[in-house]
Amino acid sequence: DSGVTQTPKHLITATGQRVTLRCSPRSGDLSVYWYQQSLDQGLQFLIQYYNGEERAKGNILERFSAQQFPDLHSELNLSSLELGDSALYFCASSGPGTRGTGELFFGEGSRLTVL
Amino acid sequence: AQSVSQHNHHVILSEAASLELGCNYSYGGTVNLFWYVQYPGQHLQLLLKYFSGDPLVKGIKGFEAEFIKSKFSFNLRKPSVQWSDTAEYFCAVNAPRDDKIIFGKGTRLHILP
Numbered sequence: 001d002s003g004v005t006q007t008p009k010h011l012i013t014a015t016g017q018r019v020t021l022r023c024s025p026r027s028g029d030l031s032v033y034w035y036q037q038s039l040d041q042g043l044q045f046l047i048q049y050y051n052g053e054e055r056a057k058g059n060i061l062e063r064f065s066a067q068q069f070p071d072l073h074s075e076l077n078l079s080s081l082e083l084g085d086s087a088l089y090f091c092a093s094s095g096p097g098t099r100g101t102g103e104l105f106f107g108e109g110s111r112l113t114v115l
Numbered sequence: 116a117q118s119v120s121q122h123n124h125h126v127i128l129s130e131a132a133s134l135e136l137g138c139n140y141s142y143g144g145t146v147n148l149f150w151y152v153q154y155p156g157q158h159l160q161l162l163l164k165y166f167s168g169d170p171l172v173k174g175i176k177g178f179e180a181e182f183i184k185s186k187f188s189f190n191l192r193k194p195s196v197q198w199s200d201t202a203e204y205f206c207a208v209n210a211p212r213d214d215k216i217i218f219g220k221g222t223r224l225h226i227l228p
Contacts (some may be wrong), residue, residue: 103149105162106159108158
């Protein structure tokens, strides 16, 4: 158990819909990262927050947004869903002592299926 | 922009065979390098890391990796694999103090008993 909790584990929805994925980082970790894993693209970096502020942005679509709340949990919002958004979405966290060092602790992922 | 290439997408080996998984990165400056592993049904976890110093780093479960700066490579090795090494392996890179961590597409390793 990494200490990072993601909900829901599985989600099935239809095209055009909107979903919210939730992540609780390890106790004491200030950074939260979101990644999308698909068969053809591998593990794609989406966005990263540190103590409530956006710090780094990757290949995140405009239809996607995220935020980190004062209690440090984070949510990834996916809207106007398309078939191609079906993927495994991972959250990872790192602590103050590991910021910028790449030592991430991953959750088990949320598997999104868009029909 | 940083990028990571893993040459082998799928590798099949028999137990006791030697393993080498290739990883090349693209970045002009100093980097931190990592290998993460995802065992079936489990979350990704850190296997080993390189920050500085000895370019040969040792990780858990008998894995090691060698940083060759001139080749921009960080290949993962294990002298003798076991069935329990069946997993997906990801190489990752970031610049020190940089918040963006880039992963390769992963290599699925299947060990035949």
